[in-house]
Amino acid sequence: MASKKCCLRAAGTRGLKMTIKQKLCFLAGAGLIAFSTSAFAESTVRVTIAEYSKGTGPYFEEAAKAFEAANPDTKIQIEVVPWDSLQQKLTTDISAGANADLSIIGTRWLLDYVKEGIVAPLDENITPEFRARFIDTFLTPSVMDGKVYGLPIAASARAMYYNKDIFAKAGIDTPPATWADFKIDAEKIKKLGAETYAFGLQGKEIETDVYFYYGMWSNGGEIVKDGKSGLDSQAAIDTAKLYKSFIDAGMTQPGVTSYSREDVQNLFKQGKVATVITAPFLSNQIKSEAPELKYGVAPIPAGPNGDKGTYGVTDSIVLFENSKNKEAAWKFLDFLFTTGQRTKFDKIEGFLPVNAEESKDPYFADNADLKVFTSLLPNARFAPVIPGWEDIAQTTSNAIQKIYLGQGEAEATLKEAAAKINETLK
């Protein structure tokens, strides 16, 4: 703009006689015009990406380049945000109307986005062939009122990692099938002394509530049942007492309320806790950070009636309603969910395959750890589709932290929290 202006003025004052400098200026201006016309033909798709690991950014940059090579008229602009600030970024971007065209969001937030009409349904683009690419379990959480509002960009489940060396030293052959067995095993591990703890229990930050649900599901409880909180059920109370008995007996790491999920995973890598319940990506971390560690993956122990449960989680990539490049954005989505791209991404991140074709890849099909995770999927519970999920998560976490700390009696504390959640659910 500025250089064009300088050209015009120069040409106007000196007539047609051009100096070399002016010629150069003219060329630059012409180049600028040429560039800007090509920019008009191009559409730019902005994509907000949550950073799952240090491989996330490079993967998407590479995918964007590959896509641009195949679609020269579209430019992809990737914005990588750390997970913890994703909510904040989206909130501020959306309220300022400055959001990207596509974004990753936690599927558990999707309801709020759909209710406010912020994300666009994708159905008109979804052909039966496209839909058939997905493993149904992972697509359903993004379906609301019969419409698909997001595609599962990341999927994981939870299982129990156990340290084979510690188990062998304590004379335990197989991972515990039930919580009662686990208690007996924990006694044995406790006898080893030497600051080795049987149950790595998370008590801080994101998913503190979920760590509690593992036991609650085994005991036959539900997060929400008939529109009411399940936190005051007998199953929840039993679970709180069970976990607390592990804490009081010194079978968990001390000070559980200061350990986030990453902290407990680190204790596991250091061989300080014998078990931790977490997602498949821990396998990748162990491979690079503690390759000597001998570990196995087992289902989360069952309850007295054989109830079992794991937490299934997906993150969705959504298309915003105010996007001006819906068509180009859809093309990029289509590209991201091809078998080749999905395989590459899930291998980097250690997520579960969401694509049926992808799961046949030997990397996933022959992977002992992942087999356990996929075998658990029929029992997987996804975050219920309710408004105010984060609110409920925080109330639950606060209540169980109080119980873990011994600042509240299990039954009374849970009942109080359930009453508060029922207010939110109304």
Place this chain on the structure above:
Amino acid sequence: MQRAAAPYFLILPSFLLAAAIILWPLKEIVSLSLHDVNRFGMLRDFIGMEHFRVLFADPDFIAATWRTLVWTAAVVLGTLIVSVPIALILNEDFYGRGVARILIMLPWAISLTMTAVVWRWALNGESGMLNSALRGLGAINTNIQWLAQASTAFPMQVLIGILVSVPFTVTIFLGGLSSVPDDLYEAAATEGAGTWDQFRLITLPLLRPFINIAFVLNTIYVFNSFPIIWATTGGGPANSTDILVTYLYKVGFRLGKLGEAAAVSLIMFAILLAFTIIYVRLAMREAKT
């Protein structure tokens, strides 16, 4: 007439700038706090003081307010008490003073968030540096889980707060001390005043305006300080180390209640404004007498 208008005319540009930066957001926040707002900042019905009513009915908010006052008072007073002797020592001429000054100033060179994250690791119960140092010294036999409960976490957070506030405060005091003429001390010494009397009767009164400045500025910084508490405990367990800023962040960005969050920030603004006005009044009255 014209002459009287000139000063106003001259400050107009900076006033407009300040208005754009301060008054416009303030107006936006007031309007957010009085409306029903969805999680993406879209205004719905006008609901008056409803958000404030909800806040004052929330025991976590009340607790966070009191904790913020304790936090601010503890960190600010702690910083002033620690900084005066440090500044006095660093003002003396001794071998290695340059190194000592650098060491004291060093925490200032590191971003507050980084410091807080490093402390989070240092305070880790099983693999933290502090526990292994204390065990090495034989001071403790079992690991202390510093961040597991508020009774140990909060005092540690106050200590970190003091540590990071000291460099700034010492800098102010050193500036103040350099303006105290040496002959005052010499005269006092010939009159028979001891070290303590010199400090009490010369240093402290002359340092007074600098202490005032350090007090007001530190109060404002510490009251609004987010990283230390957020990075170490995130306000937990069970909201027991929340101060108003961390509470505000949770309500606004985790729970998406932007209306309530706006109300919290207005309350914080009012508290700080009241504090500053009272303090400036007191300081001015003192200056006049």
